[in-house]
Amino acid sequence: MLLSKILGLFSNDLSIDLGTANTIVLVKGKGIVINEPSVVAVQIGKGGRKKLLAVGKEAKEMLGKTPGDIEAIRPLKEGVIADFEITEKMIKYFIQKSHSRNNFIRPRVIICIPYGLTQVERKAVKESAMNAGARDVILVEEPKAAAIGAGLPIQDPKGNMVVDIGGGTTEIGVISLGGLVRSKSIRVGGDKFDQAIVDYVKKKFNLLIGDRTAEEVKIEIGTAVVPEKEMKMLIKGRDQVTGLLKSIEISSKETREAITEPLKDIAAAVREILEVVPPDLASDIVENGIVLTGGGALIRGLDSYLSKIVKLPVFVSEEPLLAVAKGTGRMLEEIELLQSISLHD
Ligand SMILES: Nc1ncnc2c1ncn2[C@@H]1O[C@H](COP(=O)(O)OP(=O)(O)OP(=O)(O)O)[C@@H](O)[C@H]1O
Numbered sequence: 303m304l305l306s307k308i309l310g311l312f313s314n315d316l317s318i319d320l321g322t323a324n325t326i327v328l329v330k331g332k333g334i335v336i337n338e339p340s341v342v343a344v345q346i347g348k349g350g351r352k353k354l355l356a357v358g359k360e361a362k363e364m365l366g367k368t369p370g371d372i373e374a375i376r377p378l379k380e381g382v383i384a385d386f387e388i389t390e391k392m393i394k395y396f397i398q399k400s401h402s403r404n405n406f407i408r409p410r411v412i413i414c415i416p417y418g419l420t421q422v423e424r425k426a427v428k429e430s431a432m433n434a435g436a437r438d439v440i441l442v443e444e445p446k447a448a449a450i451g452a453g454l455p456i457q458d459p460k461g462n463m464v465v466d467i468g469g470g471t472t473e474i475g476v477i478s479l480g481g482l483v484r485s486k487s488i489r490v491g492g493d494k495f496d497q498a499i500v501d502y503v504k505k506k507f508n509l510l511i512g513d514r515t516a517e518e519v520k521i522e523i524g525t526a527v528v529p530e531k532e533m534k535m536l537i538k539g540r541d542q543v544t545g546l547l548k549s550i551e552i553s554s555k556e557t558r559e560a561i562t563e564p565l566k567d568i569a570a571a572v573r574e575i576l577e578v579v580p581p582d583l584a585s586d587i588v589e590n591g592i593v594l595t596g597g598g599a600l601i602r603g604l605d606s607y608l609s610k611i612v613k614l615p616v617f618v619s620e621e622p623l624l625a626v627a628k629g630t631g632r633m634l635e636e637i638e639l640l641q642s643i644s645l646h647d
């Protein structure tokens with residue numbers, strides 16, 4: 303008892319929300335210590351060896367702007383690991399950055415992973431963390447962490463429904479008694495919205511814009527329903543006909559048109575889950591509604607858009623970008639909670 307207290311005092315266990323777009327690390331008792339884009343910049347040397355140049359914000363600034371021998375990579379895409387080597391480097395970097403060197407006890411690490419990762423990918427994530435000095439690695443599923451972070455009582459015998467719209471995937475879960483009763487993951491998230499804007503601008507204005515610009519448009523003027531006041535924004539790109547650089551004005555109405563498809567895909571997936579929810583849990587969802595988490599939940603009017611389609615109350619959680627990280631962090635503090643919901647593999 304005393305020993306575990308002492309160990310508790312000295313150990314700085316970590317929780318990591320390993321997201322397609324952002325990685326957030328919490329240290330037990332300290333809170334969030336890292337909140338950075340999941341981007342790594344590497345220099346390609348002789349024989350294809352990759353040397354780490356930057357990780358996080360600094361690397362994201364380089365996306366789409368690197369010279370020949372430098373590459374800015376998003377190692378996780380559409381909720382799967384696209385590049386194992388770089389994912390491992392990124393996990394190691396974040397763990398080493400958050401783990402105090404004065405601490406001799408190796409940390410336990412809880413990692414929240416995209417729901418769709420295969421056994422091989424899960425093993426790779428675990429091994430990366432072990433190689434970075436973890437004493438023990440526990441993996442948890444994103445919908446559960448999102449629901450806990452959003453404050454839902456997932457251990458109760460009640461239907462709790464959460465829709466986490468991340469960068470790469472949207473994960474829908476109905477949770478009762480700590481377990482996923484129904485769930486679905488689709489490869490539609492913030493990235494698909496950005497891509498839809500790139501495609502729309504190309505088709506309508508003959509203008510080629512980058513993913514970063516598209517993301518800015520989505521965040522600045524993206525709406526899922528008609529807003530009180532329509533907005534406009536100036537964007538720059540390359541004219542596909544003349545090859546010259548030029549600016550155009552894009553409106554929130556056009557942006558809404560651009561993102562119609564991914565919006566519909568999310569709504570369809572939510573409906574599919576609702577159709578298969580056991581009746582007793584459905585009544586709880588009718589009463590309490592659906593909670594949205596993840597950065598995608600910040601698209602203006604997404605709650606009312608979904609609510610209109612599924613005819614149920616829909617809410618955006620507090621700080622949706624942090625919901626999964628907060629949920630994973632709570633598991634660090636409450637071991638019983640962790641034991642009742644961790645992945646057993
Ligand atoms: N204000 C905003 N409006 C619309 N979208 C936003 C806003 N802020 C962030 N986003 C989008 O949220 C997404 C990132 O969300 P989040 O950090 O939850 O994803 P992630 O956890 O890294 O991804 P995943 O869960 O799919 O692995 C990005 O696509 C980003 O463009």
Ligand SMILES: [Mg+2]
Binds near residue numbers: 321322596
């Ligand atoms: Mg996420």
